[in-house]
Amino acid sequence: MLRAFSAFLDFCYLVRRNTITEQTLREIEDALARYHRERTIFEESGVRPNGFCLPRQHSLTHYVYLITEFAAPNGLCSSITESKHTKAVKEPWRRSNGFEATYDTDENFLQRVDNELVAEVLPQLLSTSTKTVVDLGCGTGRNTAKLLGFPSADQVLGLDVTEGMLDVARTRPELAEGMREGRIALGVWDVMGSDPLPFGNEQPNADALISTLVLEHLPSLDTSFLRVRQLLRPGAGAWVLVTNMHPVLGRQGGANFIDDANGGMRMWTEKYVWGPEDILVVAARAGFAAMQCVGDEGSGVWVRTVRDEEHARRLGAGSGKWIRKEVLFGVALVTTE
Numbered sequence: 001m002l003r004a005f006s007a008f009l010d011f012c013y014l015v016r017r018n019t020i021t022e023q024t025l026r027e028i029e030d031a032l033a034r035y036h037r038e039r040t041i042f043e044e045s046g047v048r049p050n051g052f053c054l055p056r057q058h059s060l061t062h063y064v065y066l067i068t069e070f071a072a073p074n075g076l077c078s079s080i081t082e083s084k085h086t087k088a089v090k091e092p093w094r095r096s097n098g099f100e101a102t103y104d105t106d107e108n109f110l111q112r113v114d115n116e117l118v119a120e121v122l123p124q125l126l127s128t129s130t131k132t133v134v135d136l137g138c139g140t141g142r143n144t145a146k147l148l149g150f151p152s153a154d155q156v157l158g159l160d161v162t163e164g165m166l167d168v169a170r171t172r173p174e175l176a177e178g179m180r181e182g183r184i185a186l187g188v189w190d191v192m193g194s195d196p197l198p199f200g201n202e203q204p205n206a207d208a209l210i211s212t213l214v215l216e217h218l219p220s221l222d223t224s225f226l227r228v229r230q231l232l233r234p235g236a237g238a239w240v241l242v243t244n245m246h247p248v249l250g251r252q253g254g255a256n257f258i259d260d261a262n263g264g265m266r267m268w269t270e271k272y273v274w275g276p277e278d279i280l281v282v283a284a285r286a287g288f289a290a291m292q293c294v295g296d297e298g299s300g301v302w303v304r305t306v307r308d309e310e311h312a313r314r315l316g317a318g319s320g321k322w323i324r325k326e327v328l329f330g331v332a333l334v335t336t337e
């Protein structure tokens with residue numbers, strides 16, 4: 001606990017400096033990494049048994065980026081910007097993150113690589129005992145619809161923070177039919193928040209959860225994996241499949257969309273670069289292990305490249321410059337207890 005307080009105070013004193021150098025930024029990152037590592041004592045000792053979903057703690061992850069963009073906060077109280085941020089940014093974002101208008105039609109090559117991976121992996125993972133499956137960050141339902149193709153998945157729950165994405169998902173014929181049959185429910189839910197599920201207070205006790213191309217939007221893997229664990233049934237053997245932009249691609253670009261409402265400008269959203277190792281480490285803390293016997297060399301991890309010119313032609317615009325480079329990965333996890 002002392003180490004957690006010490007790292008937190010280091011962070012606070014560093015960000016309050018009126019001159020911040022590259023070296024200070026590195027020290028801030030180091031203090032934050034130490035704080036995230038050490039604060040698990042508050043979970044282990046039962047002070048925060050369900051993890052950390054605290055907005056002020058969450059905001060720590062934004063300091064380095066925001067200092068780089070806008071200079072030193074110089075002692076500014078973060079609650080001033082925080083209260084404005086909710087009204088000015090969070091509420092409009094929840095109504096529409098701007099992606100939904102073009103998400104299914106913008107020929108994003110990463111979605112196509114994801115389609116290839118998901119088509120290969122889902123049949124390996126979905127067994128007859130997989131009854132209830134959550135699609136977390138389901139967006140417009142691209143992969144939610146695929147889950148409905150497996151008869152064993154008799155209850156599918158699609159969750160997303162953005163109402164606009166769910167509105168598009170509801171118009172997909174497979175999803176509309178699933179809703180009529182009572183086989184699928186869609187609802188707004190923020191994995192980084194602390195609200196209960198939108199389907200009443202009951203936990204879904206899901207057998208499995210998929211979350212594709214979502215992690216790059218999440219500032220904390222620890223928070224999301226603890227929340228994911230709570231959606232799954234207790235005990236060993238429930239599984240999770242996540243796919244995400246590979247860090248090799250993530251460090252160069254991020255999620256973006258053409259905003260027609262803004263003169264057709266390309267808009268870039270906030271992004272976080274996570275790799276397979278980050279996921280394995282954080283997931284282990286939340287009670288998951290890499291699934292054996294699937295993935296590249298049975299590691300539970302798949303890494304995908306744009307293989308060659310022919311592959312790039314099929315994947316479409318933007319993929320050519322990524323030939324033989326890593327663009328996407330998937331990780332299959334299983335609960336250990």
Ligand SMILES: C[S@@+](CC[C@H](N)C(=O)[O-])C[C@H]1O[C@@H](n2cnc3c(N)ncnc32)[C@H](O)[C@@H]1O
Nearest residue numbers: 137138139142160161162165190191192212217
């Ligand atoms: C790139 S889209 C992926 C959508 C879909 N999973 C797919 O593969 O096509 C990312 C989705 O994550 C959702 N998302 C972002 N942050 C989230 C959060 N904190 N909780 C739940 N969903 C979130 C966004 O609203 C968006 O629909």
